[in-house]
Amino acid sequence: MSLANHFELLGRDGDARTGLLTTAHGTVRTPAFMPVGTQGAMKGLQWQDVRDAGADIVLGNTYHLMLRPGAERIHELGGLQKFTRWGGPMLTDSGGFQVMSLAQLRKVKEQGVTFRSHIDGTAIELTPERAIEVQRLLGSDIAMQLDECVRLPAERGDIERAMQLSLRWAERSRRAFEGAPAANMLFGIVQGGDIPELRRTSACGLTGIGFHGYAIGGLAVGEPQATMLAMIEEAAPWLPMERPRYLMGVGTPHDLLEAVARGIDMFDCVMPTRNGRHGMAFTRFGQINLRNARHADDPRPLDEESSWPAARDYSRAYLHHLVRSGETLGAMLLSGINIAYYQSLMQAMRSAIAGGVFQEFRERTREGWARGDIASR
Template sequence: MNLPGTFTLGPGDGSARTGRLTTAHGEIETPVFMPVGTQGTVKSLCPDDLRTIGARIILGNTYHLYLRPGDELVAKMGGLHRFMAWDGPILTDSGGFQVFSLSGLRRITEEGVTFSSHIDGSKHLFSPEKVISIERNLGSDIMMVLDECVPYGADRAYTEKSLGLTTRWATRCRAAHAPLDRGQLLFGIVQGGFFKDLRAESARQLIDLAFEGYALGGLSVGESRAEMYDILYDATPLLPADKPRYLMGVGAPRDLLAGMAAGIDMFDCVLPTRNARNGTLFTFQGKVNIKRAEYREDDSPLEADCPCYACRTFSKAYLRHLYVARELLSYRLNTLHNLTFFSRFMAQARQAIREGRFEAFRTAMEAAYPETDA
């Protein structure tokens, strides 16, 4: 097996590409979608479910796990993999997005971010060094640097100042991270808001720090889809072609297609799990709102060729009944289906890229997920 951090490119189709990333807990075929397990669990599912649906890597949240149960406790329990009984790769974000979303509850300085816990109001400091220490305790395969997620609409002066801070924090994260410490990889995060020259400058500065992978942050934060795509297509080619490229927090099918077309390898989003709990299900024919009255007497499966337990076993009428009755089983079955769809969707996309028919696949899926319903 290759050493952790080895990234090998496979067949491509235009800018879309396939690859294989080696981590300490296994290899990941790319492009890949990562289910989000914010607090050490993908909501309503257990690890066996994730293996069955084909998940190869999941995401954990540094902010939430630091506050509860605490990264030191997780380390004492043998690390996050052992604690949650998941033996596959894990990526942990830096917690920066959650901290910055606290708005009035945090203060940014050169040292880091001081914030008040949303749980009990206690004060905490996330410095670059502290974030690396937390992620080391969690034992994730891929760690993210601390960055500032610039709010949509920020002016150039603020964005430029923030970019400088993000680079200095990234430099400190790199220094605090022992090279491939216990096989843990470290990814840098390109910022720069919606200014293309600042994005280019951020990419250049981070490439000089020689990270094991690179992410685009600060997108899907309130901008239009056209604005997001404009930055996506301009900034992705700036990232090293021989390193994995990660688009953070983006997960609508149409946006995954755009990301793959730009050359992105990794994605994550709460969209499939959150939508499952809201009764919105994804199929290859488009979205299904299982709450609708039209499904009250529908005896057919949600998706006839879907291998998930929900589709193999139950009717739309039953899934609707569970949701309307607010039964806990509804959240579990809906989540099983949505993450199965995303796993199949990415597998079919990889195959289409390998066979040189990605644009045809993209066209067909965009028809199922028009821009007004993506």
């Protein structure tokens, strides 16, 4: 049975794409970057800040929310959008990656994965069916299938086993999703590590099952950027042109620029807020480490042309002082600056694709980052 398509492809420039993804809680402009609200909150920011920065959609972490405060509790309180007061489009991951990276004493079997909570050691079983149930209780607009993610480098046998298991779990996830509200979406996840033929097999298998959209997972887990980009090039041509493509857990501004050039529509990453909490700012001049002593007497703002007030109005000297003093305000300001920069980069890419000048924009942006890197040495 075919699934309704909520994605409208508006334009292409080479392999880069721009479009609109319609959800029950609003429209998402693509390419889109989803800030990560791990536990139903954006670290250091209010939801209005995230909205003002230009984000159309955010991500919630199923693993964390199912453990605390619990999916059933959130459902009783009106769902994740109402509970958090975000109110806009929201995607939830399946919890599989966090089980693999955070949980204690995990064991993967055909039925699912059993693990002990990293919070209190409680024994929990997460199956494809339960992952879908939890996400439906949360009320997210886009749910993800449960998959097994293997950290790279890994042996081919381990990668192939996890990929085939993820395909079988994809079929079960699709069946468990039947009966969901028509406006809700389910995405499948391409696995296959750094092995081209396994990526192609996974992409073709998922397409045969049929999903509202398709994610590429298991990247940015230890492999070089060149490998990540090569795996995108292997998988993307086998995914339906008319459906959205989501690269999970990625990444730096350079990662986003290069992935969009290869046909990716959606991204998420904790990097903007995590790096902000550690004194790092993302700008059109590249990444700036405000912990460095060179900024102590610098009266310049991070970017006098930025539309985001904190990037335009505060001096580098003041931001340096906040970071070195451990003031919470420093982490808050830099997290907001970073989220705003990521959103401005996505908006600029959307405009460049629509105008047929993406390649020129790509080169100009990379040159700006390179000049900033040289100037900061």
